[in-house]
Amino acid sequence: MSVDWTPVERAAFEARRKSRNRALGLVLGALVMLFFGITIVKMAPEFANSKLLQGEQPVVPSDHKS
Amino acid sequence: MNRPTVPFSVDTAPVATFAEWRDYFALLKPRVMTLVIFTALCSMFAAPGTIHPFLGFTAILCVAVAAGASGALNQWYEADIDALMKRTANRPLPMGKIELHEALAFGVALAVGSVAIMGLATNWVAAFWLAVSVLYYVVVYTVWLKRRTPQNIVIGGAAGAFPVIVGWAAVTGDTSLLPWLLFSIIFLWTPPHFWALALFMEADYSKAGVPMLPVTHGSANTRRQILAYSALLVPVSIAPTLLGLTGWIYGGAAAFLGAIFMVLAFQVFRSRAEVAAEMIVEKKLFKFSLVYLAALFGALVVDRWVMV
Numbered sequence: 001m002s003v004d005w006t007p008v009e010r011a012a013f014e015a016r017r018k019s020r021n022r023a024l025g026l027v028l029g030a031l032v033m034l035f036f037g038i039t040i041v042k043m044a045p046e047f048a049n050s051k052l053l054q055g056e057q058p059v060v061p062s063d064h065k066s
Numbered sequence: 067m068n069r070p071t072v073p074f075s076v077d078t079a080p081v082a083t084f085a086e087w088r089d090y091f092a093l094l095k096p097r098v099m100t101l102v103i104f105t106a107l108c109s110m111f112a113a114p115g116t117i118h119p120f121l122g123f124t125a126i127l128c129v130a131v132a133a134g135a136s137g138a139l140n141q142w143y144e145a146d147i148d149a150l151m152k153r154t155a156n157r158p159l160p161m162g163k164i165e166l167h168e169a170l171a172f173g174v175a176l177a178v179g180s181v182a183i184m185g186l187a188t189n190w191v192a193a194f195w196l197a198v199s200v201l202y203y204v205v206v207y208t209v210w211l212k213r214r215t216p217q218n219i220v221i222g223g224a225a226g227a228f229p230v231i232v233g234w235a236a237v238t239g240d241t242s243l244l245p246w247l248l249f250s251i252i253f254l255w256t257p258p259h260f261w262a263l264a265l266f267m268e269a270d271y272s273k274a275g276v277p278m279l280p281v282t283h284g285s286a287n288t289r290r291q292i293l294a295y296s297a298l299l300v301p302v303s304i305a306p307t308l309l310g311l312t313g314w315i316y317g318g319a320a321a322f323l324g325a326i327f328m329v330l331a332f333q334v335f336r337s338r339a340e341v342a343a344e345m346i347v348e349k350k351l352f353k354f355s356l357v358y359l360a361a362l363f364g365a366l367v368v369d370r371w372v373m374v
Contacts, residue, residue: 013084016084016085016086017084019087020085020086020087022087023087023090024087034124034183037120037124038121038124038183038186038187041118041120041121042187
C-alpha cells in the first residue's frame with residue numbers, strides 16, 4: 001500500500017476495492033444459483049428426456065407409476 | 067503493434083485509476099450486447115419447439131456473456147487504437163484503469179465459461195456455434211482482418227449474426243434454412259449500418275489508422291457500397307416469406323421497412339456532404355438501421371406466434 005496516499009485517497013481506494021469485491025461476490029452467488037437451477041431442471045423427469053421436445057411422451061421412472 | 071504500457075504500479079497509482087466493477091462491465095461493451103441479446107431472443111422465440119424457461123434464460127445469458135467476452139478481448143487487442151480515437155479513448159484500458167493481462171484473463175474466462183454452460187444447459191450444437199462466434203469475432207475480425215482490409219465490416223458482420231444461429235440451436239438442437247436466412251439479414255445489414263456511421267466518424271478512424279472504407283476508398287465509393295448492400299439486404303429480408311418459412315405479417319413488415327431502408331440508402335448515395343455536421347441523411351440511415359433490425363425481428367416473432 002502506498003505511503004504517498006493521503007487518507008482521502010486511501011479511503012477512495014478501499015471503497016473501490018470493496019465495490020469490486022461485492023460485485024464479485026454477487027456474480028459467484030448468481031453462478032451458484034444458475035448451476036442449482038440448471039441441475040433441478042435437468043433432473044426433472046419430463047425434461048431429462050430430451051425427446052419430449054419432439055412431442056414424445058416423457059419416460060416416467062417405474063416407481064412413479066401407480 | 068504498439069500496446070499502451072501499464073503506466074503505474076499499485077503503490078504509486080493515482081486512486082482514480084483503480085478499476086471499479088463498472089469498468090469491468092464497460093469492457094463487455096454492454097450496448098453491443100443489447101443487439102445480440104435481442105436477435106438471439108427473437109430467434110429462440112421463432113424456432114420451432116420448446117425450451118424450459120430457465121434453460122432459455124441461461125442460453126440468453128450465455129449469448130450475452132460470450133458477446134461481452136468478445137468485446138473484452140477486442141478491447142484487449144485494440145487498446146492502442148482505442149487510445150487514439152475520441153469515441154473510445156475513455157474506455158477502461160486506454161485510461162489505465164484495467165491492465166491488459168487482466169482484460170485478457172477476464173475475456174478468456176468469460177468466453178470459456180459461457181460456452182461450457184451453454185453446452186451443459188442446452189446442447190453442444192448451440193455451444194459449438196457460440197464458440198465459433200467468439201473465435202470469429204476475436205481471431206478473424208479483430209486480430210486478422212480489421213486492420214488489413216477496408217472490407218473489415220463486411221467480414222465482421224458475420225460475428226454479430228451468429229447469435230441467431232445459437233438461439234435457434236439452443237431450442238432445436240440443430241440449424242435449418244430460416245436461421246441462416248436471419249444470419250444473412252444481419253450479415254448484409256451490418257455494412258450499411260456501420261458505413262453510415264463511418265461516413266460521419268471518418269476523421270476518428272483516419273486518426274487511428276483503421277482502414278474503414280471512407281478512409282481508404284473515399285465517401286463516394288462508400289455511398290455506392292451502402293446502396294449495393296442495401297439492395298441485397300431487402301430481397302434477402304423478404305426471402306423467408308417468399309420461401310414459405312414465415313407468414314405475411316413478417317413479409318409485409320420486411321417489405322415496408324425495406325422500402326424505407328432503400329429510400330434512405332439512395333439518399334445517402336445521392337448526398338455529396340463531406341463534413342460530418344452536414345451528413346444529415348447519413349445519420350438518419352444509421353439511426354433507422356437500428357429501428358429496422360429491431361422492427362424486423364419483432365415482426366418475425368409476432369408472425370411465428372400467429373402461425374403457431
